[in-house]
Amino acid sequence: xxxxxxxxxxxxxxxxxxxxxxxxxxxxxxxxxxxxxxxxxxxxxxxxxxxxxxxxxxxxxxxxxxxxxxxxxxxxxxxxxxxxxxxxxxxxxxxxxxxxxxxxxxxxxxxxxxxxxxxxxxxxxxxxxxxxxxxxxxxxxxxxxxxxxxxxxxxxxxxxxxxxxxxxxxxxxxxxxxxxxxxxxxxxxxxxxxxxxxxxxxxxxxxxxxxxxxxxxxxxxxxxxxxxxxxxxxxxxxxxxxxxxxxxxxxxxxxxxxxxxxxxxxxxxxxxxxxxxxxxxxxxxxxxxxxxxxxxxxxxxxxxxxxxxxxxxxxxxxxxxxxxxxxxxxxxxxxxxxxxxxxxxxxxxxxxxxxxxxxxx
Amino acid sequence: xxxxxxxxxxxxxxxxxxxxxxxxxxxxxxxxxxxxxxxxxxxxxxxxxxxxxxxxxxxxxxxxxxxxxxxxxxxxxxxxxxxxxxxxxxxxxxxxxxxxxxxxxxxxxxxxxxxxxxxxxxxxxxxxxxxxxxxxxxxxxxxxxxxxxxxxxxxxxxxxxxxxxxxxxxxxxxxxxxxxxxxxxxxxxxxxxxxxxxxxxxxxxxxxxxxxxxxxxxxxxxxxxxxxxxxxxxxxxxxxxxxxxxxxxxxxxxxxxxxxxxxxxxxxxxxxxxxxxxxxxxxxxx
Ligand SMILES: Nc1ncnc2c1ncn2[C@@H]1O[C@H](COP(=O)(O)OP(=O)(O)OP(=O)(O)O)[C@@H](O)[C@H]1O
Ligand SMILES: [Mg+2]
Numbered sequence: 001x002x003x004x005x006x007x008x009x010x011x012x013x014x015x016x017x018x019x020x021x022x023x024x025x026x027x028x029x030x031x032x033x034x035x036x037x038x039x040x041x042x043x044x045x046x047x048x049x050x051x052x053x054x055x056x057x058x059x060x061x062x063x064x065x066x067x068x069x070x071x072x073x074x075x076x077x078x079x080x081x082x083x084x085x086x087x088x089x090x091x092x093x094x095x096x097x098x099x100x101x102x103x104x105x106x107x108x109x110x111x112x113x114x115x116x117x118x119x120x121x122x123x124x125x126x127x128x129x130x131x132x133x134x135x136x137x138x139x140x141x142x143x144x145x146x147x148x149x150x151x152x153x154x155x156x157x158x159x160x161x162x163x164x165x166x167x168x169x170x171x172x173x174x175x176x177x178x179x180x181x182x183x184x185x186x187x188x189x190x191x192x193x194x195x196x197x198x199x200x201x202x203x204x205x206x207x208x209x210x211x212x213x214x215x216x217x218x219x220x221x222x223x224x225x226x227x228x229x230x231x232x233x234x235x236x237x238x239x240x241x242x243x244x245x246x247x248x249x250x251x252x253x254x255x256x257x258x259x260x261x262x263x264x265x266x267x268x269x270x271x272x273x274x275x276x277x278x279x280x281x282x283x284x285x286x287x288x289x290x291x292x293x294x295x296x297x298x299x300x301x302x303x304x305x306x307x308x309x310x311x312x313x314x315x316x317x318x319x320x321x322x323x324x325x326x327x328x329x330x331x332x333x334x335x336x337x338x339x340x341x342x343x344x345x346x347x348x349x350x351x352x353x354x355x356x357x358x359x360x361x
Numbered sequence: 362x363x364x365x366x367x368x369x370x371x372x373x374x375x376x377x378x379x380x381x382x383x384x385x386x387x388x389x390x391x392x393x394x395x396x397x398x399x400x401x402x403x404x405x406x407x408x409x410x411x412x413x414x415x416x417x418x419x420x421x422x423x424x425x426x427x428x429x430x431x432x433x434x435x436x437x438x439x440x441x442x443x444x445x446x447x448x449x450x451x452x453x454x455x456x457x458x459x460x461x462x463x464x465x466x467x468x469x470x471x472x473x474x475x476x477x478x479x480x481x482x483x484x485x486x487x488x489x490x491x492x493x494x495x496x497x498x499x500x501x502x503x504x505x506x507x508x509x510x511x512x513x514x515x516x517x518x519x520x521x522x523x524x525x526x527x528x529x530x531x532x533x534x535x536x537x538x539x540x541x542x543x544x545x546x547x548x549x550x551x552x553x554x555x556x557x558x559x560x561x562x563x564x565x566x567x568x569x570x571x572x573x574x575x576x577x578x579x580x581x582x583x584x585x586x587x588x589x590x591x592x593x594x595x596x597x598x599x600x601x602x603x604x605x606x607x608x609x610x611x612x613x614x615x616x617x618x619x620x621x622x623x624x625x626x627x628x629x630x631x632x633x634x635x636x637x638x639x640x641x642x643x644x645x646x647x
Contacts, residue, residue: 050549052548052549073550074551078549079545081545081546083540083542085542085545085546086543087547087561088543089561089564089565089567098547098550098552098560099549099550102556102560103550146546146550150549
């Protein structure tokens with residue numbers, strides 16, 4: 001059992017700095033997901049924790065011990081690679097036992113561990129096959145099995161499900177969740193799929209271009225994002241962003257006016273960081289927070305462009321002036337292209353960001 | 362036949378004709394000739410004339426022994442060397458990789474006569490750099506050309522020099538096709554570099570190594586240039602005469618085509634047999 005602590009971790013490839021001082025605290029037994037767009041440094045961070053990449057600056061501690069100069073095999077971690085990285089010439093059984101055999105682990109213990117991993121992952125039937133003779137999902141199980149056999153304190157997963165089809169992905173996601181409960185160990189999981197992050201994580205670390213943007217529980221990130229990037233990244237479909245301007249401030253509140261919607265105005269409570277009158281701001285509204293006309297604080301007329309009917313809900317892609325909005329509607333399956341309707345925004349359900357993307361609250 | 366195919370075959374006809382006349386026919390013809398007595402005019406069918414002689418010919422057994430000796434010693438040494446060279450070439454620590462790759466491959470494109478002449482010079486008794494080097498470390502100089510054992514060693518050294526780099530380049534391609542993350546997984550499994558080489562790299566290279574071995578075996582079975590040019594027609598006294606050389610001597614110096622054809626078929630048969638045994642030994646376990 002081990003906590004993982006990253007303190008001011010920096011990674012440079014030559015002159016390129018790709019991770020700029022990451023501070024992340026992961027509690028013992030926690031399931032933490034690193035999420036972010038492609039190239040943001042998720043894999044690099046994970047590989048530094050694993051010891052596969054040198055650390056250019058800062059410290060990485062596992063179980064309270066600084067691991068910067070400790071060999072990968074001595075860090076008490078196991079890693080599951082995106083490409084599985086199975087030994088192609090070995091059977092499943094040999095793949096699972098290879099590390100233990102090479103290190104002179106007692107035979108009986110090796111057998112016990114392999115058997116247990118096979119049971120947990122339900123791959124007993126496949127033990128004599130080679131990776132080539134397995135499906136993608138089965139390979140992934142074997143890769144996870146190889147990690148389990150090491151009985152690590154920390155599991156590292158680098159986009160383990162990205163090579164699987166949608167259905168299998170959901171299934172494996174549930175299995176990984178179950179595995180976490182069963183083993184109770186710390187897991188760090190890298191993905192660029194925010195749905196995976198939302199469903200698996202105890203806490204999510206959102207990364208962007210080598211910076212930690214926000215760390216928090218999935219719903220906290222959803223309800224209370226620290227900035228526009230996190231607001232836009234977490235949630236599917238994405239949050240809508242509407243340009244606006246501060247037009248008036250009183251003692252306790254500010255009035256902001258939407259730029260493209262006929263002078264529609266909203267009143268937001270004032271706070272210390274509130275920009276001055278005249279400043280441009282961005283209003284963030286989630287698709288499910290567009291209410292029926294008149295229910296909110298200001299109404300805006302829109303014209304439906306495309307509607308996606310998923311059954312339980314529909315997403316209407318609508319044009320409102322130059323802005324395209326995604327509106328969630330539970331009831332209206334009929335809404336089709338060209339329809340005009342009105343949506344309403346509630347001030348307390350709208351987030352405000354300044355021009356640089358920082359949250360105003 | 363579709364017109365498209367017919368057109369294609371019309372374009373291929375010149376090549377196929379040449380192929381038939383200069384490749385297929387000689388193969389068939391030499392098979393027939395190997396059953397003919399070719400020292401009399403006209404040639405006549407006499408199945409035991411050549412094949413019977415072959416079975417009892419000490420010169421044949423000498424050439425066979427020499428060829429197999431070179432095969433058994435030189436091929437494994439060269440392949441092992443090629444693997445080492447390939448691993449070094451693949452090392453991320455290596456600078457100027459392209460230069461080394463070129464240097465390793467260069468011997469293949471050097472003209473045979475030039476290369477043989479240089480080897481004769483390097484190994485010459487009194488002026489050769491090799492003997493000078495040996496003497497400088499206190500080993501008495503070796504007469505490479507007048508004694509059988511050094512002469513055989515010289516042949517093996519020369520062949521190895523010429524082909525090791527070629528094989529190394531092929532093996533390098535195999536090395537580069539092994540994904541890096543397999544080694545990373547092994548590192549996490551606490552498997553040392555050396556063990557990674559023996560338990561991961563070598564098994565995964567097996568198909569490439571078998572390929573190189575088969576090529577080398579076929580090449581060595583036909584070995585001709587080195588004993589012809591470097592040790593001067595299989596000298597000393599037939600001590601380095603190979604099957605290829607025997608074939609040449611019988612066919613083109615004694616104009617005994619029937620016997621030469623029998624030798625040629627023996628060489629081909631042996632190469633096929635050894636290759637099959639090799640493939641069988643190295644087969645993928647079920
Ligand atoms: N060996 C390397 N040399 C130089 N730059 C590298 C190296 N590895 C990664 N990078 C750079 O570091 C940055 C982060 O890469 P990383 O692989 O961590 O991204 P990622 O978040 O995992 O992306 P993805 O979702 O596409 O896997 C990228 O800009 C990448 O170009
Ligand atoms: Mg990655």
